Amino acid sequence: MKPNVIGEILSIIPQERVLTDLADRYTFSYDASFGEYLPDVVVQPHTTEEISRLVKLANREIIPVYPRGSATSLSGGPLPVKGGMVLDMSRMNQKLEIDTENMLAIVSPGVLTADIHRQAEEAGLFYPPDPSSSHVSTIGGNLLENSSGPKGLKYGTTKEYVIGLEVVTPMGDVIRTGGKTVKNVTGYDLTRLIVGSEGTLGIVTEAILRLIPKPPSRKTLLAAFDRFEDSGYAITRILSSGILPAAMELMDQACIRAVENYQPSGLPVEAEALIIIEVDGHPAAVEEEIRRCEEICRGQGANTVTVARDEKERETIWKARKMVSPAITQMGPTKISEDATVPRSQIPAMMKRLRQIADKYRLNLVVFGHAGDGNLHPNIITDKRNEEEMKRVEDAVTEIFEAAVELGGTLSGEHGIGVLKAPYMEMELGPIGLDMMKKIKEAWDPNQILNPGKIFPEPGQTRVVLRQNES
Ligand SMILES: Cc1cc2nc3c(=O)[nH]c(=O)nc-3n(C[C@H](O)[C@H](O)[C@H](O)COP(=O)(O)OP(=O)(O)OC[C@H]3O[C@@H](n4cnc5c(N)ncnc54)[C@H](O)[C@@H]3O)c2cc1C
The missing domain is CATH 3.30.70.2190 (Alpha-Beta Plaits)
Incomplete structure (x- = not known):
C-alpha cells in the first residue's frame, strides 16, 4: 500500500488504531476456517463517519476493504484474500440499548451477541438467535452471516429479528434501511438484502433488533x-x-x-x-x-x-x-466444518450419504447438528500437512455439497459461503441465479472493493482447494 494512503488513513483515524506492524497484521490474517492472508493495514474504527471516509478513500485508490468482527467465521468470511485493509469492527461496541416499550434492542456491530441475550433477559425479553459462538462472536458478524443455532427450529434465524440497519455503502455513503416499526413495506427490503450478504454489500454500523417476550x-x-x-x-x-x-x-x-x-x-x-x-x-x-x-x-x-x-x-x-x-477439535490437527442443510425429511438419506462418502474417501467424519431443521454439521478431522489426505478431503467436501443439493438442500444453513463454498454456488443457484446475484454486487459495489474474493467463484474455479501449496 502506498505510503501516502497510510498517511491519509492516519488523517482519519488516530495512530493507535491503525496497525501496520507485521506482527499486528498477522493477528488479523486468519479466521476460524482455513488459510491465512496478510492485510496491508488493519484499521479499528469507532464511528460511522470514520468508516465512511475510509471507504471513500478505498474507492479512490481501489483498495480492498475487509470488515471483520471476531473472526469466528467457519467459511473464510473476513479473510483478507486480496490484501488491502481489514476493518476491525469489534471496537465499535459502544451501544447496547434495550427499548422495552417497543421491544427492541439498538446495537453497535461490535457488541457480543451473548451481551444482547443477557441484557434482553434482564428486561424480561428474549433475543432468540443463539449460535454456539455467541459468547465470542459479534452481532455484526451474526447479521452478515445470518447466523443461528439450536433455537432456529422454532424461532428462525437472525434475519427474522433485524428490522433496521445503518449501513455504509461500498461507495462510502451512509444509508438507513427499515426502522423501528415491525411492519415496513416501503420499497425493496434492503435490510434483508444486507443481512446474510457476508460483508460484500455494505458495512453495518448499527442495527435495530426485534425482541420477543421471554418464554416463562x-x-x-x-x-x-x-x-x-x-x-x-x-x-x-x-x-x-x-x-x-x-x-x-x-x-x-x-x-x-x-x-x-x-x-x-x-x-x-x-x-x-x-x-x-x-x-x-x-x-x-x-x-x-x-x-x-x-x-x-x-x-x-x-x-x-x-x-x-x-x-x-x-x-x-x-x-x-x-x-x-x-x-472433536482434539481428534486431529485440522477440522473441516461443513453445514450442508437438507429438508428435515431427508436427514436419514443425508446421513447415509455422509457415511458412504466417509468410507469412500477413508476419512474420519463426525456428524452433529440441528436435526429439527435439517442443518447437519459433518466435520472432517484431518491434517492439513498431509497432501494426499487433503486431496481426498477436497473430493469428499465436493460430494457432500452435491449430496445436499441433490436432496433438495443447500450448501450452507449457517456458516455462509465465504471463500470455501464459493466454487459451488452455481451448483445450487444455476448460472442465471448466480448471475443475478453478481449484478446486485456490481450495482452496489462497482469498484469491487468490499470483501472481494467472497461468495462468487473466481473465473474457472469449480472446486475448493485446501492443499497448502496450491493456490
Ligand atoms: C466454535 C464455533 C461455533 C460456531 N457456532 C455457530 C453456530 O452455532 N451457528 C452459526 O451460525 N455460526 C456458528 N459459528 C460461525 C461464526 O461464529 C458465525 O458465522 C458468526 O456470526 C461470526 O461472527 P464474527 O463476529 O466472528 O464475524 P467474522 O467471522 O469476523 O465475520 C463474519 C462475516 O461478517 C462480515 N462482517 C463482520 N462484521 C461486519 C460488519 N459490521 N459489517 C459488514 N460485514 C461484517 C465479515 O466480512 C465476514 O464476511 C461458529 C464458529 C465457531 C468457531
Missing part, C-alpha cells in the same frame, strides 16, 4: 438410541405430532465418544445417536409436550430418556452438546 417455562430431555435410523424417525414423528420444540439437536456416536474422551459427562458411549429436545412456553403446555416427546422417543426405540428435573440438570445436558466442537 422450558424443559429439556436427552434420548439415547441404539440405532441411528431410530433417532431420525423419532425426530420426524415429534415434528409431525404438532409439537414444535425450541431445539432438537443430534449427536452421532463419534461425537458422543469425543465428548466423553474430552470431558466425561456420563453420556452413553454405546449409543449410536443422542437427541436433545427442549420445549418452551406456558408451563402446562411444556409439561404436556415434554411428556409426549418422551413417549415418542421410547416408542421409536430410545433405550434411555432423561428429562432434566431442574436448571442444573438442564445445563449439564446442554454443556455436553456445547462440548462437541472443542471435543
